[in-house]
């Protein structure tokens with residue numbers, strides 16, 4: 001079965017109601033390719049508002065969540081709360097969470113496990129730093145990060161999208177070349193075939209993220225193992241529509 005292209009917009013800590021209205025109106029105008037799954041990652045405080053104005057064809061994700069349903073965790077939100085307001089997707093393990101908020105592989109895995117057990121769908125992020133790439137450790141790092149997720153995901157791979165986001169390409173304007181991205185995606189798929197199953201390797205969608213724009217999306221989207229994008233800066237702009245439509 002061909003993998004359905006999936007494009008996520010990660011707004012990060014950006015936007016206010018005016019800007020959100022503009023972004024959503026622009027997406028409504030589209031037109032967005034109906035064959036593409038579209039998921040927007042919204043700051044938690046605006047999730048309810050976005051859910052109230054967005055058409056059903058656009059899915060909404062939180063950018064983070066905690067690893068238990070409720071309790072004394074000041075400032076956190078849980079998958080149970082997200083589901084309560086109709087949000088079914090969450091981005092977990094973004095490199096900004098890993099670096100700025102010190103989330104390690106173990107915590108990321110615990111969050112992924114709990115979100116999946118709660119019935120949510122997860123965009124799980126992995127990716128190497130510039131230092132790691134230059135030291136020739138890209139595969140070692142992304143395999144280690146993925147390995148940590150395997151027991152957390154268990155048999156729920158159908159509810160997971162992997163996002164390969166090389167840290168050096170995030171917000172820098174330095175996109176991985178289509179060949180660089182395709183190489184990592186292909187090795188990841190090969191690793192999944194050897195360490196999980198051929199079926200999972202074939203079915204799981206791997207997004208590329210890192211300075212994706214309308215100008216580079218078409219070429220990246222033409223790579224065999226790139227099944228979508230996780231878009232930061234450009235997801236706040238009208239060009240997000242072109243990125244969604246990159247396979248058209």
Ligand SMILES: O=C(CO)COP(=O)(O)O
Nearest residue numbers: 010170171210211232233
């Ligand atoms: O981190 C990203 C998406 O999660 C990528 O961000 P940019 O597209 O701004 O580089």
